[in-house]
Amino acid sequence: MTHLVIIGGSDAGISAALRAKELDPSVDVTVVVADAFPNYSVCGLPFLFSGEVKDWRQLAHRTVEELTATDIRLLLEHTAQQINPSQRTVQILDSTGQSHLFHYDRLIIATGATPIRPKIEGIDAPGVYYLRSMADSFALEHHLTHRKPLSAVIVGGGYIGLEMADALTLRGLAVMVLDRSENILKTVDSPLSWIVSAELQRHRVEVVPNVSVEKIISDGKNLTVFGSPNFQELTSLVLIATGIQPETTLAHTAGIKTGKHGAIQVNRRMETNIPGIYAAGDCVETYHRLLPQPTYLPLGTIAHKQGRIAGANAVGYEQEFAGSLGTQVLKVFDLAIARTGLLEPEALDTGYQPLTIETEAWDHKAYYPGAHKLRIRVTGDQRDGRLLGAQIIGHYQAEVAKRIDIFATALFHEMTIAQLSDLNLSYTPPFGSPWDVVQVAAQAWEQSRSERTHDL
Numbered sequence: 001m002t003h004l005v006i007i008g009g010s011d012a013g014i015s016a017a018l019r020a021k022e023l024d025p026s027v028d029v030t031v032v033v034a035d036a037f038p039n040y041s042v043c044g045l046p047f048l049f050s051g052e053v054k055d056w057r058q059l060a061h062r063t064v065e066e067l068t069a070t071d072i073r074l075l076l077e078h079t080a081q082q083i084n085p086s087q088r089t090v091q092i093l094d095s096t097g098q099s100h101l102f103h104y105d106r107l108i109i110a111t112g113a114t115p116i117r118p119k120i121e122g123i124d125a126p127g128v129y130y131l132r133s134m135a136d137s138f139a140l141e142h143h144l145t146h147r148k149p150l151s152a153v154i155v156g157g158g159y160i161g162l163e164m165a166d167a168l169t170l171r172g173l174a175v176m177v178l179d180r181s182e183n184i185l186k187t188v189d190s191p192l193s194w195i196v197s198a199e200l201q202r203h204r205v206e207v208v209p210n211v212s213v214e215k216i217i218s219d220g221k222n223l224t225v226f227g228s229p230n231f232q233e234l235t236s237l238v239l240i241a242t243g244i245q246p247e248t249t250l251a252h253t254a255g256i257k258t259g260k261h262g263a264i265q266v267n268r269r270m271e272t273n274i275p276g277i278y279a280a281g282d283c284v285e286t287y288h289r290l291l292p293q294p295t296y297l298p299l300g301t302i303a304h305k306q307g308r309i310a311g312a313n314a315v316g317y318e319q320e321f322a323g324s325l326g327t328q329v330l331k332v333f334d335l336a337i338a339r340t341g342l343l344e345p346e347a348l349d350t351g352y353q354p355l356t357i358e359t360e361a362w363d364h365k366a367y368y369p370g371a372h373k374l375r376i377r378v379t380g381d382q383r384d385g386r387l388l389g390a391q392i393i394g395h396y397q398a399e400v401a402k403r404i405d406i407f408a409t410a411l412f413h414e415m416t417i418a419q420l421s422d423l424n425l426s427y428t429p430p431f432g433s434p435w436d437v438v439q440v441a442a443q444a445w446e447q448s449r450s451e452r453t454h455d456l
């Protein structure tokens, strides 16, 4: 019997376990999970804090009972301490402090990522929180329930910081978002980032750019956040949302190679440099379909897919991860912001000759109630018209996510922007137009490209 040990029981680890079991029911699968919450949707945490999701238990993709019913052995509150590749063993510490040695034939590392702790004096003060795990969420919820804070400072204007700004505002707190850069949400171009800032401000979230937080001082009740230049703010709680880093301590000690951002190097079969050991999810580098080099894109949608490939290959299949395109979407108050592929500077760095054109058009026929304008930025290669990326911003009920997925599908198939116009997309006035807004944006790009070519 093949013994498959998986370290990590979140998106990547559980996807791997389920796929391995599905393809080979005879395999003995053990999933080692440091906490007691396997297969929870941490992506849903902001909506738990906002109150839109009522109970944290609803965030379980699958319950422990559902998982164990698939004949997967779950070792909850067990921490893998060391991997010995020559002996094919993993040393595991249980919750009582007892150490156990587990033999594996195949091992999958799915240890995810941990929040970056920026160098801020006083960052360990009570009242300073992170948001990555269920334990983080319980700690923050305890503070919100028992201390009833009136305000919050969020350090970091990335997607988690912004989702939490929305959530804590809905929860009744006065929220301030600090970012050390000029713009928040750097995953989209500045013109779209400014719209997001305006939306936050419309909901009374104060956005303060160009602040580098240096010190946090607690007086036992409140916190004062100091930053440069000349920044000072008294608040009831601080959330640090300055990004994450891959959790690779175990991998390092086992001699597994790391690369981009310190993430584990894997090939498209999700194999590490050590035979029999695979890795997937936020702890690994990612093959990107538009880039010559691997990149680091820690997203749940990718972790699930990589986990599935690792699980299949660990039981003898030969499958390859098809690659990522950095497709993502988030909701901030009434806005949805989505992006796939490359931004213009990334495309330029990669050797493409990018041109980005922005278009504004209705999401569905304007005469039908509830129409919203969408702004779409399309990036393509001026030489051959190949689609390189797209960004969309608009009302969250205007199908922004599914429209970015049209671009993502086109990117996957290396389509030209002109070919987007040929797609037979659906149409009825409440939902779209005979030329969908995606196609209107594609045609605007084509027109602009031909005008430029003509001018040359």
Ligand SMILES: Cc1cc2nc3c(=O)[nH]c(=O)nc-3n(C[C@H](O)[C@H](O)[C@H](O)COP(=O)(O)OP(=O)(O)OC[C@H]3O[C@@H](n4cnc5c(N)ncnc54)[C@H](O)[C@@H]3O)c2cc1C
Residues within 6 Å of the ligand: 007, 008, 009, 010, 011, 012, 013, 032, 033, 034, 035, 038, 042, 043, 044, 045, 046, 078, 079, 080, 081, 110, 111, 112, 113, 114, 131, 132, 133, 160, 247, 250, 280, 281, 282, 283, 298, 299, 300, 301, 302, 303, 329
């Ligand atoms: C607030 C928030 C919102 C998000 N929203 C989105 C979204 O909308 N869309 C999206 O695509 N992504 C989103 N993400 C990102 C997504 O959640 C992650 O990409 C995904 O959870 C990664 O899964 P993973 O399995 O690789 O790692 P993780 O979720 O980090 O899980 C790691 C697992 O490894 C275990 N572990 C670690 N070390 C050990 C050890 N030594 N021994 C035993 N177990 C160990 C942990 O307990 C955990 O079970 C969000 C993340 C957060 C925090």
